[in-house]
Amino acid sequence: MPRRIVVGTQRKHKDPKRILILGGGFGGIYVLRYLTKSLHHSQNLEITLVSDENFFLFSPLLHEVAAAGLEPRHIALPVRGLLRPDKFTFIQASVQKINLGDRTVLTTAGTLDFDYLVLALGSVRDMSGLRLEGGNVFTLKTLTDGIQIRNHIISVFEQASVERNSERQKQLLTFVVSGGGYIGVQLVTSLRDFIFKDLVKCYKTINRNNIRIILVEIAPKIVSPLHTKFRAYIMRNLQCSGIEVRLKSRVTHAYPDHVTIHGSEVVTTSTLIWVAGILSNPQIAQVNARMDNIGRVKVNEYLELLDFPNFYAVGDCAHFKDPKSGLPIPPKAHTGVRQAKIAAHNILADIQGREKRPYIYSNPFDIVPLGPSKGVFGFHSLRLYGLPARFFWMVGYAALIPRTYNRARILGDWLLSLIFGRDMTFVK
Numbered sequence: 001m002p003r004r005i006v007v008g009t010q011r012k013h014k015d016p017k018r019i020l021i022l023g024g025g026f027g028g029i030y031v032l033r034y035l036t037k038s039l040h041h042s043q044n045l046e047i048t049l050v051s052d053e054n055f056f057l058f059s060p061l062l063h064e065v066a067a068a069g070l071e072p073r074h075i076a077l078p079v080r081g082l083l084r085p086d087k088f089t090f091i092q093a094s095v096q097k098i099n100l101g102d103r104t105v106l107t108t109a110g111t112l113d114f115d116y117l118v119l120a121l122g123s124v125r126d127m128s129g130l131r132l133e134g135g136n137v138f139t140l141k142t143l144t145d146g147i148q149i150r151n152h153i154i155s156v157f158e159q160a161s162v163e164r165n166s167e168r169q170k171q172l173l174t175f176v177v178s179g180g181g182y183i184g185v186q187l188v189t190s191l192r193d194f195i196f197k198d199l200v201k202c203y204k205t206i207n208r209n210n211i212r213i214i215l216v217e218i219a220p221k222i223v224s225p226l227h228t229k230f231r232a233y234i235m236r237n238l239q240c241s242g243i244e245v246r247l248k249s250r251v252t253h254a255y256p257d258h259v260t261i262h263g264s265e266v267v268t269t270s271t272l273i274w275v276a277g278i279l280s281n282p283q284i285a286q287v288n289a290r291m292d293n294i295g296r297v298k299v300n301e302y303l304e305l306l307d308f309p310n311f312y313a314v315g316d317c318a319h320f321k322d323p324k325s326g327l328p329i330p331p332k333a334h335t336g337v338r339q340a341k342i343a344a345h346n347i348l349a350d351i352q353g354r355e356k357r358p359y360i361y362s363n364p365f366d367i368v369p370l371g372p373s374k375g376v377f378g379f380h381s382l383r384l385y386g387l388p389a390r391f392f393w394m395v396g397y398a399a400l401i402p403r404t405y406n407r408a409r410i411l412g413d414w415l416l417s418l419i420f421g422r423d424m425t426f427v428k
Contacts, residue, residue, distance in 0.1 A: 005091065005110040016046040017351055020105060020114035022095055023281075024051030024079055025059070026333050027120030027315030030340030033402065036087040038348055045351070047088040048114075050107055054079055054092045057143055060333050060397055061410065063183065065146035066273075067190035068154075068198070068422040069372070072147050074409040082402055095121065095283045100308055116310050116347050119297065120340075121284055123316035123331060126277035126294065130178075134256040137272045140183060147427075149273060153191070154199075154426045156270055161203045166210065167268075173211045174269040176259055178251040179276030180217025181224075182332075182368060185234060187275060188215045188243050189371040196242075198421045212269075214244045216251050216261060218276065225330060226366055230376040233385055237370050251276075278331065280317045292319045292328065301358035303343050310350060314339040322361050329361050333400070369393045372418060 019035065021028045032049050039045060055076040064070040079090050093109035098119075105112045125139040138149050153175075160172040175195075177188050192213055200208050215222070215238065221231055222238075222245065238245050246261065251272065253260040258268045280295030289305045290298045296319035298306050303318065305311045315336035322329050329335060342359040349356045369375040369390055377389035384392065394414065401407040 005107075005112050016044045017116065018046045018114045019048070019116045019118070019347060020112055021047070021049040021118040021120060022051075022098070022105065022283075023118075023120035023122055023315075023317075024049060024053060024056055025120060025122045025315060026336035027122070027318075027340050027343075028118065029056045029079070029082065029402070030337045031118050031120065031312075031314065031344050032088060033083060034341050034344035035347065036083050038344070039087055043351075048091060048112060049079065049088060050091045050093055050095060050105070050109075050112070051079065052092065052094040054090070055143075056082060056402075058397075058401055058406070059141075060400075062140055062143070062146045063187040063190050065143070066140060066149040066153075066187060067194040068150050068424065069190060069194070069417050070410060070413045071423075072143055074406055074413060076143055077401075077403050077406050098283065098287050100288055100305075100311060116350075117312065118343055118347075119284060119287070119305075119311075119313040119317055120315050120336070121281035121317050123278040123280055124282065125274060126279045127274055129277070130251060130274065131253045133253060135254045135259070135272065136270055137254050137274060139274050140187065151426055151428075152271065153194070154424055157199050157203050157206065158426070160210075161205045166207070169207065170210045170212070171257060171268040172270050173206070174214070174267065175212070175271045175273070176214045176216060176251065176267060176269050177273045177275065178216045179274065180215055180219065180222035180245070180247070181275070183275045184215060184217070185223055185238075186369055187273065188213055188238070189241070189369070189374075192241050192243055193371045194422050198424060201421075202424060212244065213242070214246060214267065214269075216246045216249050218248065218250045220248050222247070223368060226368070226376070227378055227383070229383065230366065230368070230378060233376055234368065234370065237374060241371075278316065284317045296328070302346050302356050303339055303359050304346070310347070312343040312347070314343050320359065320361065329363075332363075335361075337400070367393050367396065372414075 055078050058075040061075045065072050091109050093107035097106040103114050156172045160169045163169045177184050249261050251259050252263045254272050258266050259272050285295050297313045298319045299313050303312050316331040319328050346356040365379040367377045374386050375389035375393050377384040377392045
């Protein structure tokens, strides 16, 4: 029988209100941050965060790690170092079972009891549409994913540099990215800069005409939520930089030496990066609550699970409808941060007998970087393109990084990459 974990052994009060946060991404970390900021010594609360990693991954910059623009550790912030450790308990463990009726959560470290629950377990890539028969298939959700993609790209260049067969070299140097949303566009433009501005210069035996970068998107347009003018600018930028864009297309099979598009067209390649579609974290599927077709739990205007007051869900695992469109809001980092603030407020409001606050969705700005010196930025009627947009992206995300040390290291990486180029070291 799993042991029961008792937290808060240093507490001064009996029978505290136990707040349990599952997940160490944007939603979970910012709920924790807002709760601890509002916590007074007189309040009888026990706050626990459970995550299978002991760091907070600043995921919007993960594509920069994959393209060797950032040192991986600089976007990984230790959970225990983000906030005062005397205000919360952190447990590194994986969630195994969530029992809403008994108000318990079974983890690999033991069983935890709670009075208030926050589900912030994030999402995973949906690869159900891909028939995998082998080959190098990567996703981009974790820090390990970013490191593996970076190492793989360097590795295929090492192999291609000694390959004398032109067709084999073409296969090694063909990179297919499936998914033309925000992440896919950011990734292909970063990869393009890494390959053509850094790698090609150092691998003189490689014929740059053998290099192909292909972006495959099932929809009729890339980054569909963006303004039409932004999409047109991005498409021109991709095409002018030599990236092949395949709209209304889908990668259906992956083999060791090729992939197929629509089950018939063969593209020889050694690299497929899958960033198309998401599913809610599989641990959410076992929760006895109402869900949508990709496993997200449905929440009300206060971000509480339907039929379960005081149990909250935020970020990628929450199904919250945009009142204007009637559609679920898209998964974005800043959405998780805003939802976290509302969830934390409502937990404290319930404990203190105050009025809860509804979450009101807004998306006043759109921003997409396109490599180190270009991008698009929109705020209401303001639209910026090129370097100014990229600058706003850098400033915005640098401000969102919760630790000054990591912020300085990231800004330093960007500056050094611009001056000296990206790091091409293969690290096992």
